[in-house]
Amino acid sequence: MSKVPMKRIFICGMQEDKKSILDLLQRKGVVEISENPEEYEDCDLKTTDTMADRIESDRKASVCERALEILESNAPDPDGGLFKSFEGASSIDVKEYESRALKNDEYYETAEKLIALDKKIAEAKADIPKCETKIETLKPWLGFDLPLDFEGTKESAAFIGSVSDKKDLSEIYEGLMADLDDGVGVDVSIISSSDDMTCIFVVGLRKDKEQIEEALKGIGFAKAQLSKTVPAEEVKNLERQISEDNKFIEACVNDIKALSSERDNLKFLEDYYRARSDKFEALGKMKQTKRTFFMEGYIPKRYAESLTKLLENKYDAVVKVEDPAEDEDVPVELKNGLLTDPMETVVESYSLPGNGEIDPSVITAVFYYIFFGLMLADVGYGILMVAGTGIVLMKCKNIKPGMKKMMKLFLYCGIATIFWGAMFGSFFGDAVTVIATTFFGRPDIKFPVLWFEPVNEPMKELVFAFALGIIHIFTGLTIKLYQCIKAGAYKDAIYDVVFWYMFVGGGIVYLLTMPMITGMLSLGFTFGPTVATVSGAMAIAGCIGVVLTGGRESRNWFKRILKGAYSAYGVSSYLSDVLSYSRLLALGLASGVISTVFNKMGSMLGATWYGVLLFIAVFLVGHAMNLAINVLGSYVHTNRLQFVEFYGKFYDGGGRKFTPFRENTKYYKVKEDD
C-alpha cells in the first residue's frame, strides 16, 4: 500500500561477537548498512580495508561457478527442466550450514579438480587437429620407405622434398640439367604427384651435393618436413596418438561425471563465497576499535523491535533505533497487497518514490489491468496467459521473488484480458464463428458479445478510450493535489492543480456543448447552453489563473505574465496526452483483426480433412505469434501510458532502493531459527 516506514539503527558490540552478529544480520537480511558515517572521524574508530578479502572470495565464487558450468556441460543435471529457471534459493538450517561450511576446503579442491580436468580436455582436444594436419602432410609420402630426414650415405647425397605443380620426370630432369655441370649425375624418382605438388626423391654423389642443391633451388624444390621414422610408420604413430587423445578425453569426461554427485556441494560453496564477499563488504563499512565495533544503517520499522531484542539478549551489544531526519536520503522499500504488489516492478522500473512522494502502486494497478486488458481483449488469449502463469506459480513453490511478481502481473493482466474479451465478444478473434460456419455450416453460432464489437463501432471505443484517458489524467492531477496538501503547500495546490482542473475540465465540458464535436464522436447527447456558459466561464477563469500564476517564481510582472502565458500553452500537451489514449483502440483492434486474418486464412480450404489440418496448423502458429507480439505491445504501451501520461502529472521518483545486507545467494538460504 505504501512505502515501508524506515528507522535508523545503530549497533555497537564487542569484537568477539562481531562474526556471529554479522552472520545473524546477513541471515535476517533486514538491515541496510550505511557507508562510513563521517561524523565519527575524530574518534578512535577506524575502518578496515577488506577489498583484498572480497576480491579473493569473489574469485573463489567464480571458480565454483565455472566448475558448475563444466559439470553441467558434461553431465547435465537430471533434475533440471523447464521450471528450473524460475526457481529461487531453497532453505537449509543453521546446523547443516555450519557442518558443510567446515568442509569448504574439501569442496574447493573438487572445484579445482574439475577445472583441471576441463583444461586437460581442452589440451587434448587441441592436440587432435594438430596430429590430423601432420597426417595430411605425410599422405603424399606414404609409399616411401625411408625416413624423411634421410640425407644420404657416405658417398651419396639424398634430397627428399617437393616441387610445385604436377610435373613429369623429363620436365624435372630438364630443369635440373640446365644448372648442372657436365658429368654430374643425379637420379630422380617421383614418389607421388597431385595437381599442385610433385613429391620427388633425388640422389646424387656426396661431392656434388652443393651443386645439386643449387639446381634444385632453381626448379623450386622444397624440403619435406622432417620425420625420423618411415612415413607409413609415422602416420600410424599419429593415428595412435589421436585415439589415445580421444580415450584420454573420454576418461576425463568420466572423471567429471563421477564428480557430478558433488554438484550440490559446489552450489553450496559458490553461495558460501558469495555470502562471504558480502560479509567482507559489510565489514569494510564498520567502524572498529580494538575491542568494539560500531555500525549504523536503516531498518524497516516492523523489524526494528524484534532485532533489537534479539541482539541485546544474545550478545553484549547496544542497539539504538531512531527516526530518520526529515531531509535524509532514506532508502525506499515498497509493501503492497495481493493485487497490487506486481506493480512494484513497474514502479521500480520507472523510479522509486522520492522524499515526500507516495507509493503510486495501488492507483497504477487499477489502470494498469484495465489498459492491458483493453489492448489485448481476447478471452482465449487471456485464458492462455492465466493458465501459463498459473502453472508456473503452482509448480515452482520456490520461485524467485522478482519472477513471482512478474508472473502475478501477467496472471492479473490475463484476467483483465478475459474480461474485456468477453465485453467485446472475442475468443481467438472470431474463431467460434469461423469454425461453426466452415466446418458445421452453422453461421448462426456466435461468441456472445456483452457490450459491443469494436470492429463495427470503432468510434465508440475511441470515445471510451479518450474518456478513460481523461479519468486517468485527472486522477494523476488529484494525486498531485493530495501531495501538495499533505506537504502544506496550499498555494501550489490551487495554482498547479485547481486552476488546471478548471481550465482543462471546463474546456472539455465546453467542447461537449458543441453539436459538431458530439456529432463527430457520435455521443448521442449535447449539453445545453447553460452548461456552455458555466463551463466556458470556468475554463476562462482557470486559464486566467494559470496565466497569472504559472510564472510565479519570477518577480518581474512582465516576465511573470509571459511565463504564465507559456505555461497556459501547456494545455496543448493535455490535448496530446488525451489523444495518446487512442492506442487503446489501435492496439485492441490490431490484436483482434490479426487473429481474424489467421482464422480466415486457416478456413480457406473449407470443410475437408486437409482443410481441418490446415486450420489447426494456421490456428496454432498464427495465434501463438499474435499472442506473443501483442502481449509485448500491450505491456510496453500500458507502461508508457503510466510513465508518460500518468506519472508525468504528479510523480518524479528518484528514491533509492533499500538494499539490505543479506544472503544474495543463488541456491541456498540459511534459515535462522528464532
Next chain:
Amino acid sequence: MENLGLFFALAGAALSAGLAGCGSAIGVGIAGQAASGVVTQEPNMFSKVLVLQLLPGTQGIYGLLIAFITLTQIGIMGGSPDISLLKGLLYFAACFPMAIGGLLSAIAQGKCSVAAIGLVAKRPDQFGKAMIFPAMVETYAILALLISILAIFGIQGLAL
C-alpha cells in the same frame, strides 16, 4: 477501365502493408544487429534486447491491419468487388497515412531501439526506461493507424 476504383483501393492496401512492412523490416533489422552485438558479450541479456528489437515491428502489423480491413471492405476477400472510381481513390488516400507514417516511424523507431539496446547493455537495471524511448516514436504510427482506420470505416458508409 470502369473498375479502376478497385485497382486504386487495392493499391492503397498493398502500399500500406508493403511500405509499413519495409519500415518495420529496416527498423527491426538495425535493432537486431545491435542486439546481436550485445548478446555476443552478454548472452543472458537476450530476452531484454529481444524485446527492444521487436518494438519497431508493430508498424508492419498495423500496415497489415489496414490492408486487411481495406481488402475486406472492397470485397476482395469474398463478396462482390465493385466500387466506383471515386470510392477507390478515397480508399487509396485513406491507406496513405499508415503507409507513409508506418514506413518512416518504423525506421526512426529502429534507430531509437539501437540506442536503447546500447543503454540496456550498459545499465541493465534501466530496462523500463529504455523501453519507453522507442515507444514514444510509436505514438505517431498509432495516430496514423487511427486516421487510416477511421477514414476507411467512414468511406464505407458513403453513398458514392
